[in-house]
Amino acid sequence: MLTHSLITLFFGALAVSATGLNDTTVGKVRGRMLAIIAHSWEYGTATEALLELEEADVSVYGEKPFPPCRTVSADSPVISLAEYVLSIKEPGTLPLMTDGAAGDPASMGVAVLLANQTLHNATYAEAAGQQLDFLLNYVPRAPNGAISHRVSEAQLWNDFVYMGPPFIAYYGALTYNITLLLEAKKQVGLYREVLRDTNSTVTTLWQHIRLGSWEEPSHWGTGNAWAAAGAARVLQTMAKSHHARRLQGDMWELVGWINEILSASWVWQEPGKCLPDHPDLQDFEECAWTTLLAAATYRMAVLTGDETYISNASTAFDYIETQINEAGTLTKVVDPFNWSTPGTESPEGQAFVLLLQAAWRDYVAWKQSGRRPTLLDIQW
Numbered sequence: 001m002l003t004h005s006l007i008t009l010f011f012g013a014l015a016v017s018a019t020g021l022n023d024t025t026v027g028k029v030r031g032r033m034l035a036i037i038a039h040s041w042e043y044g045t046a047t048e049a050l051l052e053l054e055e056a057d058v059s060v061y062g063e064k065p066f067p068p069c070r071t072v073s074a075d076s077p078v079i080s081l082a083e084y085v086l087s088i089k090e091p092g093t094l095p096l097m098t099d100g101a102a103g104d105p106a107s108m109g110v111a112v113l114l115a116n117q118t119l120h121n122a123t124y125a126e127a128a129g130q131q132l133d134f135l136l137n138y139v140p141r142a143p144n145g146a147i148s149h150r151v152s153e154a155q156l157w158n159d160f161v162y163m164g165p166p167f168i169a170y171y172g173a174l175t176y177n178i179t180l181l182l183e184a185k186k187q188v189g190l191y192r193e194v195l196r197d198t199n200s201t202v203t204t205l206w207q208h209i210r211l212g213s214w215e216e217p218s219h220w221g222t223g224n225a226w227a228a229a230g231a232a233r234v235l236q237t238m239a240k241s242h243h244a245r246r247l248q249g250d251m252w253e254l255v256g257w258i259n260e261i262l263s264a265s266w267v268w269q270e271p272g273k274c275l276p277d278h279p280d281l282q283d284f285e286e287c288a289w290t291t292l293l294a295a296a297t298y299r300m301a302v303l304t305g306d307e308t309y310i311s312n313a314s315t316a317f318d319y320i321e322t323q324i325n326e327a328g329t330l331t332k333v334v335d336p337f338n339w340s341t342p343g344t345e346s347p348e349g350q351a352f353v354l355l356l357q358a359a360w361r362d363y364v365a366w367k368q369s370g371r372r373p374t375l376l377d378i379q380w
């Protein structure tokens, strides 16, 4: 009896766990990522991927990230990228980088806050504080109060959810500021209010860009994955903060919002394929967003214990592994600058692979530990 159930458990676990990437592949993907990142959100996503993969205990998915259990080594590219961003920061400006986007530069904020501690240099804390001030007090707002993704006008892009709110939440958790944690969650909700499409066949997928002088209302896959993964990181940050007990209702509301995206997305999965770039258009197979969606799916399982979409994520991961070429490039990706066109490689897609590897690794470790899901493990 016992042996039988152990065997079932063992093979059952194998069936849903994917195999993960070996170190050689991870190294190549990482190298290619560092070689081609060049924009604010690519730096931000790459540093988050390196944190989750290589400094896992310090990342928000670590055991005790607030305050960080140790400083990140000055040798880490997480710190070098923060140093680089500070070295080119325009004097007298508030955002960490100046590129027309309000949200994207904020994605470097977590790395800059960690560099403050590694380098004992208050310029870094000051720059992170200025970035926060910029988002909260200077960037235009949509009529519902959502912070714009653009500097020049109020315009909401679903990408914002991965760039702005996780930084606001991180700053809040680090400085024991519950107002900021609540603001991060509120912003996710305000974006959902405008972007979630309640119309017809794609119910609960989010639109890409709304409001402002032009719109791009398609259900772009990558944007949906940005939203799910960004909201999951806000949730994780709340769960690991000193205020977790007081945030219970807000955290479960986030769970509901994230699950809407997971279910509306995975339903389009076909065997032996990545999801389409635009699910409802069935245009072309796109592995970058499939990768980030799978990462968010593993993270959510550990947070809530709900493993509904694990087989989707694991099937996807096994396939994604076969789409990484000899050079370590994830193939079958959209051109990140041309949302309806296949590209040859994607800086953010490279980072998504590392995020997926880290999320899968932590999911497998959680399964083996027999621990309760993160949200159920908080002492209410």
Ligand SMILES: *[C@@H]1O[C@H](CO)[C@@H](O)[C@H](O)[C@H]1NC(C)=O
Residues within 6 Å of the ligand: 021, 022, 024, 025, 321, 322
């Ligand atoms: C690593 O995995 C790839 C496939 O993902 C395989 O081609 C390669 O041979 C493996 N390398 C090692 C050293 O196991």
Ligand SMILES: *[C@@H]1O[C@H](CO)[C@@H](O)[C@H](O)[C@H]1NC(C)=O
Residues within 6 Å of the ligand: 113, 116, 117, 120, 121, 122, 125, 174, 175
């Ligand atoms: C910046 O680092 C110093 C230690 O060097 C620490 O006391 C301070 O709280 C940090 N600031 C932030 C905002 O994390």
Ligand SMILES: *[C@@H]1O[C@H](CO)[C@@H](O)[C@H](O)[C@H]1NC(C)=O
Residues within 6 Å of the ligand: 083, 086, 087, 121, 122, 123, 124
């Ligand atoms: C702190 O960092 C800033 C920005 O990179 C740099 O200009 C400054 O020289 C640093 N200060 C010290 C004491 O290293």
Ligand SMILES: *[C@@H]1O[C@H](CO)[C@@H](O)[C@H](O)[C@H]1NC(C)=O
Residues within 6 Å of the ligand: 136, 177, 178, 179, 180
């Ligand atoms: C929390 O952060 C907000 C926004 O930066 C600030 O206005 C407020 O004073 C902070 N609260 C505490 C208790 O530090």
Ligand SMILES: *[C@@H]1O[C@H](CO)[C@@H](O)[C@H](O)[C@H]1NC(C)=O
Residues within 6 Å of the ligand: 199, 200
């Ligand atoms: C809902 O979808 C239908 C069919 O695609 C379209 O004609 C209609 O304009 C949409 N309504 C809204 C409010 O977007």
Ligand SMILES: *[C@@H]1O[C@H](CO)[C@@H](O)[C@H](O)[C@H]1NC(C)=O
Residues within 6 Å of the ligand: 263, 266, 267, 269, 311, 312, 315
């Ligand atoms: C993916 O998810 C959909 C919707 O939950 C489900 O119908 C389908 O069977 C799943 N596919 C796999 C491989 O788990």
Ligand SMILES: *[C@@H]1O[C@H](CO)[C@@H](O)[C@H](O)[C@H]1NC(C)=O
Residues within 6 Å of the ligand: 337, 338, 340, 341
């Ligand atoms: C985007 O792709 C379309 C279709 O392939 C092409 O016509 C257009 O020139 C591309 N735009 C950019 C900015 O690359």
